Amino acid sequence: MNLAAVKAIYVSEMARFFRTLAQSFLSPVISTSLYFVVFGAAIGSRIDQVEGVAYGAFIVPGLVMLSVMTQAISNASFGIYFPKFIGTIYELLSAPVNFLEIVLGFVGAAATKALFIGVVILGTAALFVDLQILHPFAMMAFLVLTCTSFALFGFIIGIWAQNFEQLQLIPLLVVTPLVFLGGSFYSISMLPPVWQTITMFNPVVYLISGFRWAFFGIADVPVGLSLLAISGFTVLCLGAVWMIFRTGWRIRN
Amino acid sequence: MSPIIEIRDLQKTYAGGFQALKGVTLDIDAGEILALLGPNGAGKTTLISTICGITNPSRGTVAVDGHDVVRSYRQARQMIGLVPQEINLEPFTTVIDTVRFSRGLFGKPRDDAYLEKILRQLSLWDKRSARTMELSGGMKRRVMIAKALSHEPRILFLDEPTAGVDVELRKEMWDVVAELKAGGVTIILTTHYIEEAEAIADRVGVINGGELLLVEPKADLMRRMGQKHLQIELQDTLPEIPESLNAHDLELDPEGHILRYTYDTRKERTGITGLLTDIAAAGLVLRDIQTQESSLEDIFVTLVKENAA
Structure with a gap:
């Protein structure tokens, strides 16, 4: 195991994050505050409670997930796409590193950034609403797993993308809708029965449900199933990355 | 002396069907400067890329100090430093950071004294805290060399080191190469400037259409063909x-x-x-x-x- 290489990649990826720390920190704080103003104060005042939880608090897990997923994807996809774009990828390809070391460095850094954003949003949310976290360890576990699996997914997108448009395509067309329709701002039980069934095919539902359970002890699907879903997604992405590096698809000709 | 790089019947056919290398066999001796000469599209860069791991060989083998570049890629690549043809640097990173990154990537522990030595040798020490995008073209090229040398390789590949470089800088580059050779580094450079091969190489290989036409000591070549x-x-x-x-x-x-x-x-x-x-x-x-x-x-x-x- 070339740990020095993992560290080198991780440090250089984090350095980019620290160069723009103010942006990285401010933008989630502002957008979260906006969500609370709109959903919490304006709309939330008309919605009393969802399954015994104040609406303002109910949307917190979904909000965190929304940001964490998009941040993990965009950080990881950009992280690997950028060297491809400017040509510095030659160094990774000619270095004595294997796929796992490259993935650990890039995905680890992207997941760390997403985790940081997630914690910042939680902190911001705590200023607006009364937050309770029933299962803090489970909460952290879900958060870390989500950061990791979506960073892996973003990493795949970054390798696949051949231009900046493609880099945005999947997050915009697939991920954002899935997150919005995955129960970020409502409980699945509020939907008509047909849509409840259709929603079960949305993988994000399992993540948000499990994450929300860690806060309030309420869930749309059993927690075990949520955990299984996110673990399965992680393994799937890892397998895909392994295949990509084995075949050299879009990176080594 | 046993060769430090052994290339046997190396072939490369790209996905589009273009055969860039048609069975190259070549031994490179430790400590020599080998110039690979050939027109554009001759297969020089493909040959280097295949040895360094950027492209996969279609057939044939390459061994670096006895390590197969595909099966024992870690040992093989650890010995190699590569300076590609294009200047590829992350624009916002400082010189010292990018060189440090390269060293880490090759699995070496941090050694600031060694990096200082390299940067001084390449007249970059004063610029160590500058972001790479602030540097002149010649300095950027030297940063590329510093990165390639950061992990103390025994073999250095220079792909067209002086393409588009002015006369003064070219001379400077030749001096750097001579110094590296004196330090025991084996150097393989590609060029389509004949005078470059003539000025610094010990041996010259001529490559065209994916085939190695000949490899000979420069003096012999000139005498034989002269x-x-x-x-x-x-x-x-x-x-x-x-x-x-x-x-x-x-x-x-x-x-x-x-x-x-x-x-x-x-x-x-x-x-x-x-x-x-x-x-x-x-x-x-x-x-x-x-x-x-x-x-x-x-x-x-x-x-x-x-x-x-």
Whole structure:
């Protein structure tokens, strides 16, 4: 195991994050505050409670997930796409590193950034609403797993993308809708029965449900199933990355 | 001396069907400077990329100090530093950070004293805290070299190190190469500047159309292939070459002032004595005599032409 290489990649990826720390920190704080103003104060005042939880608090897990997923994807996809774009990828390809070391460095850094954003949003949310976290360890576990699996997914997108448009395509067309329709701002039980069934095919539902359970002890699907879903997604992405590096698809000709 | 790089029947066919390497076999000795010479698209970069792990070989093997570049890629790559043709640097990173990154990537523990040594050698120490995008083209190229040297490689690949570089910088680059060689580093460089190979290489390989046409010590190559020209300046002009000299392969310049005799240094007899005797017999008075050796460029053009025919 070339740990020095993992560290080198991780440090250089984090350095980019620290160069723009103010942006990285401010933008989630502002957008979260906006969500609370709109959903919490304006709309939330008309919605009393969802399954015994104040609406303002109910949307917190979904909000965190929304940001964490998009941040993990965009950080990881950009992280690997950028060297491809400017040509510095030659160094990774000619270095004595294997796929796992490259993935650990890039995905680890992207997941760390997403985790940081997630914690910042939680902190911001705590200023607006009364937050309770029933299962803090489970909460952290879900958060870390989500950061990791979506960073892996973003990493795949970054390798696949051949231009900046493609880099945005999947997050915009697939991920954002899935997150919005995955129960970020409502409980699945509020939907008509047909849509409840259709929603079960949305993988994000399992993540948000499990994450929300860690806060309030309420869930749309059993927690075990949520955990299984996110673990399965992680393994799937890892397998895909392994295949990509084995075949050299879009990176080594 | 056993070779540090052994290339056997290396072939590379790209996905589009283009065969960039058609079975290259080559041994590279430790400590030498090998120049790979060839026109654009000859396969020079593909050859380097395949040795360094950027492209996968379609057939054949490459061993670096006995380590197969595919199966034992870690050991093989640890020994190699690569300076690619294009300058690829992350624009916002500082010089010292990008060099440190390269060292880490190759699995070496941090060693700031060593990096300082390299940066000083490449006249980059004063610029260590500058972001790479603030540097001039020549400095960027030196940063690329510093990155390639950061993990103390025993072999350095320089792909077109002086393409698009001004004369002064080219000389500077040659000095750096000479210094590295003195430090025991094996250097393989590609170029299509003949004078570059002529100036710094120990051996020259000529590659064209994905095939290695020849590899020889530079001096041997020039001697073996070398034609010399004997230029005879006459006191008086001649309307044409006198009949008595027809046996010799002579050319007369349009003004009738200079006779040019081309001969082969490889031959036992160059025919110079006979020519001069015949010239004296023909009653021609000489003003000056000069000989000229053909350059690597002439040799190269001849080789590529022969290969195309």
